[in-house]
Amino acid sequence: MATVRIYVTLKPSLLDSAGRTVAGSLQKLGYSEVQGVRIGKLIEVQLADATDTRIKEMCDKLLANPVIEDYRYEVIA
Amino acid sequence: MKVAVIRFPGSNCDQDAFHALNDMGLKAEYVWHDAGSLDGFDAVFVPGGFSYGDYLRCGAMAARSRIMSEVSRLAEAGCPVIGVCxxxxxxxxxxxxxxxxxxxxxxxxxxxxxLLTAESDSSWTREAKGKTLRIPIAHGEGRFIADAETLTRVEGEGQVAFRYVENVNGSMNSIAGVVSPRGNVMGMMPHPERAASLRLGNTDGLVILRALELVRA
Structure with a gap:
């Protein structure tokens, strides 16, 4: 069995309003070095068999929306 | 006219839609998301709510449920399809x-x-065009976005159905609702089905719902 870690992130051109709020909170806590926060998703999928074509299909069909998101993944043993 | 009101786990505006459509004299029927057929239906209403708890992304799981291939089939056949919120x-x-x-x-x-203004020349807005409508919204994720090329096309080809008079959620170009290229599919964040009864104090939504009977691609 393999585990694939899929990182889904909002496209850089789009405003991440939740990330902006978290950045504001960190700054209020005194972390004045914080310049910005972007929040994404980490999805771990357990697979009997990890093939790139199938993983990409899963991302394109459901796990990420190409209109608003980018994704990358890594297969870990 | 027989309208399918699709129900997903977590839909919560299905009853509003059902009653508004029936009160107008249309024949609304609930259809569960796992149903395999929309045979006999002339139109589709995809109601608001929190389908699948908004897991992953709002609408993501519902969009891939079994009934949606039938919704696509009706859309391709030119039938009216409306999605709210x-x-x-x-x-x-x-x-x-x-x-x-x-x-x-x-x-x-x-x-x-x-307040909304009706924009496009599609059948959805023919009756409403030039009017300002007061329609309720209830959403956390309603900021319409599209890439530059899509936005230019949507604007250039008259696919903007409704715009907010005051841009409440940061939508690109204040867009509150759009229609498909052929004009028979329409989606909007505001809820016309919640503004369709005199007893509830607002009938501005009727002009939008009545369009169900005019739309044919």
Whole structure:
């Protein structure tokens, strides 16, 4: 069995309003070095068999929306 | 006219839609998301709510449920398909409408009346064009976005159905609703089905719902 870690992130051109709020909170806590926060998703999928074509299909069909998101993944043993 | 009101786990505006459509003299029927056929239906209403708890992305799971291939079939056949709020999100996720809906610019869940202007020349807005409508919204993720090329096309080809008079959620070009290239599929964040009864104090939504009978691509 393999585990694939899929990182889904909002496209850089789009405003991440939740990330902006978290950045504001960190700054209020005194972390004045914080310049910005972007929040994404980490999805771990357990697979009997990890093939790139199938993983990409899963991302394109459901796990990420190409209109608003980018994704990358890594297969870990 | 027989209208299918699609129900997903977490839909919560299905009854509003059902009653509004029946009160207008249309024949609304509930259809569960796992049903395999929309045979005999002339139109589809995808209602609002929190389908699948908004897991992954709003509307993502619902857009891939079994009934949606039938919704696409009716859309291709030129039948009217309307998606409201979560239903709009479902139709964009299903690729039946352009763009996507993101979290409101100022994070707040907005539950209030808004003023809308009807824009396009599609059948959905023919009766409403030039009017300002007061329609309620109730959403946390209603900020319409599209890439530059899509936005230019949507604007250039008259696919903007409704715009907010005051841009409450940060939508690109104040877009509140869009229609498909052929014009028979329409999605909007505001809820016309909640503004369709004199007893509830607002009938501005009727002009939109009545269009169900005019739309044919």
């Amino acid at each position: 979560n239903g709009f999100q479902v139709l964009t996720e299903a690729g039946l409408l352009p763009g996507a809906l993101l979290q409101n610019e100022h994070e707040k869940f907005l539950c209030q009346d808004v």
